[in-house]
Amino acid sequence: MKQIIIILSMFIAGQLTAQTRYEAGMQKGLEQFGAAKTAEDMAAASAFFERIADAEKDKWLPYYYAAYANHLTGWMNPKADKDKVAEKSKDLLSKAEALERNADTYCMRQMIAIQQMNVDPMARWQTYGTEASNALAEAKKIDANNPRIYLLDGQTLMYTPEAFGGGKAVAKKLFEKSIQLFETYKPQSAMHPNWGKDQAAKLLAACQ
């Protein structure tokens, strides 16, 4: 009898797991995302998130991660056609935005714009640079305490010539602010975006 109870409870547990397949799926996706070493791995992670997103239909997070992972393939593969990558990232991100627009979706907008600007910074600075700074301004309006805003702003300014208001000194202040905010930052759930702290610390160190 005891054994039967065990078997039954295991079976029920299995059913429960099925009900929260979303959480399990996301977790698997995040693991895959974290373990990705190559652009191909990252593209596979992006595709996996996209499948979750398309199946769930009402969750912005998988689209967000699909966009993020796709965006990263553009950096991981130096030969990638960044405009093409960005087009796909934008497509995924706009699906996330259709469900929820928040500081993190705007941060992602900024990252995509910067990636496109980098193709030809001198010529594209005016269009994509503006798009990027507008996105961060929107992000700030929604949640001025999101540490990633300052990380991204600092990262962009770090590589902007001093004559245009950039430079390490300006960027440093922003990384400090970002790290300070990370101290108290609590993501809404384990699945919500919680990346950037290490990156901020690394970049801050590079500014010293």
Add this chain to the structure above:
Amino acid sequence: MKKWMISLIVTLLISGVQAQIKVTGSVKDQKGRILAGANIVVKGSYDGTVSDSTGSFSFKTYEKGKQFIVASSIGNKTVEQEVNIDSLPIHIDFILKEEISELKAVTVTAGSFEAGDKKRAATVLSSLDVYTTGGANADISAVVKTLPGAQQVGEQEGLFVRGGAGYEAKQFIDGTLVNNPFFASVPDIASRGRFAPALFKGTVFSTGGYSALYGQALSSALIMESIDIPDRSEVSASISSVFLGAGLQKVAKNKKSSWGGNYGYTNLLPYFSIVKQKPDYFRMPEFHTADLNFRMKTKNGGMLKYYGTFGASDLGLRRANIDDPNLKNAFGLNNINVYNNLSWRENLGNGWKMNLGLGYSTDYNDIDQQIQNQQNQKITTGQPWIDNNNFTIKTRSDLSQIKAVFDKRLSGISVLRTGGEYMYFYNSSTFNNQKATLPDHFKALFTEADLYITNDLAAKVGVRFEHSSLINKANIAPRLSLAYKTGKGAQMSIAYGEFYQKPENNYLYTTTNFGYSKATHFIANYIKNTALQTFRVEAFYKKYDGLVKTHPVLNNAGAGDAKGVELFWRDKKTIKGLDYWISYSYLDTKRDFLNYSKQLQPTFAANHTASFVMKRFISKINTGFNFTYSYATGRPYYNLVQNGSQFTIADQGKTIDYHNLGFSFNYLTSMGKAYAVFVGSVTNVLNSKQIFGYNYSNNGQRKEAITPPAPQFFFLGVFLSWGVDRRQDAINNNL
């Protein structure tokens, strides 16, 4: 029960519910090309994968029964395949149809250089390029001259394209014609363009075969599109060796509207007192320029823009008279120019868009031409060929216009454009107190379709109808171009078009008994593009009919042709931080027009023209260095003398080859709260001798080279700007 039995039961239970089925297959497009990176998914589940580099895929699914397997790949139509998942592996070969999209589709490019961000890959010239082209001194036309198709003509303003004269090239801002795009003309000196490059987000330089939306230009259209709302409010000031300027640009908080204005004052006295000029300037060149702009976003995502300029200039210069070296020719000019442009683009819904343009411009010239003695007193000599140069002329040239273009989105991304324009030209000329006027009601109707047959094949088909009341004649001009994509980033285009232009005003004052001059263009090109490199080769044949002849009587009996090959290569990739382009034009042209005795190579056409433009920005020192080298073989010159009713060539030759090395640097820094750009520039660094042609005395005994007023031009200036909502402030406020 033994523990192992429990495990067995559990395993059986789970696997019984969830036996995995393998799904394999491949993804290709309808042409059989492999689609890597396509998403394959069991609809509604997380099960799926991505196709690999061979287009194949393989994954396992727990799903059972009737399911849909979906394959999607960006740029292609998504396909769903119904399957029944039971216990057997499944194999599906997907074929995805291509979607016609603006991003992937070919663009019709024969004859035109597109600049700005409209079509990323084809970006050739941006406003930044104009500012950073060595020796061009931020003059749009000077930069356009470094592109294939344009001649290095230095003795008069205008773009001389593919064997065409300067007046055969017209400029358009936001769709409407600009009547006087250059500062007032001075004999044997090229004037600058009136418009600042920063006004425009993109410039299309069309060297032929252009759209039916534009007319009255036999050889070229320079199509400029003004910027929308600027990024931020700004106050600016500039000080340089030749001018002072100040400006203000205010952007509304909601970024839905903006207004601004600029004023500039140019005086060449300080510069000319240091750098010796060949002519004797008795009225120092002085220019006042002012502009105003207003821009507003409309409710439905449209845009309303106003741009207006005012310019006043004055100058006077003396040169030795060619017939009698003891006499001088004194030329005095006063010019006032007003230009207004209002454009409105709006989404009308249902796939319709409207572009409305309204323009009014007026231009006054007051010219006083005198023969003077050594004491600079006006005299008459009794020799008519010298006394001909004693005259005054006042001209006025007005243009009022309205142009409407309606776009209708057809299926896919194909577009039908149709519209019309009405222009009222009013010209008057008072020559030695004798006034003549030329009013012209000019109407045009046009329609054009951009047809995207597949992503690889596109056509532009258009027709234009024009009528001028002044010569009371109409014309119908068909235009056609095709583009075919031959590979990744590579395409071929061909274009055909007929272009009409009414004769220039100076002939129409004598008689309006004229027809149109006509040019027929045939163009073929091949372009290979990546984001950072462009290669382009273009061949053309152009036939001229109905050119104006001045002898024996004014008529339309002139004709000619032009053919040539042009190459262009731009590369921002090979050497990091170095941007360069090379252009080469071969031109073979002859025409019989004006007083030519027969078909001759015109004086504005060189057989070979080449430019090498190089720019490098060194971030470490915040300084950019720009070099431009232009070369052209000698151009022909003739002394045509009247022999009865005919002209014959009394003397002819070719000028020496033209060389010009231009240099400029721009150093970016900040001064107090202002961003500052220091600019220095020199034309003709190597001090090469430049001869643009020859003037002959009446008896043909003396000939004099036409040269620039000074061998070199130097410029030094600083441009300051204070951004009102500056980044730095924004950051500080937030910290």
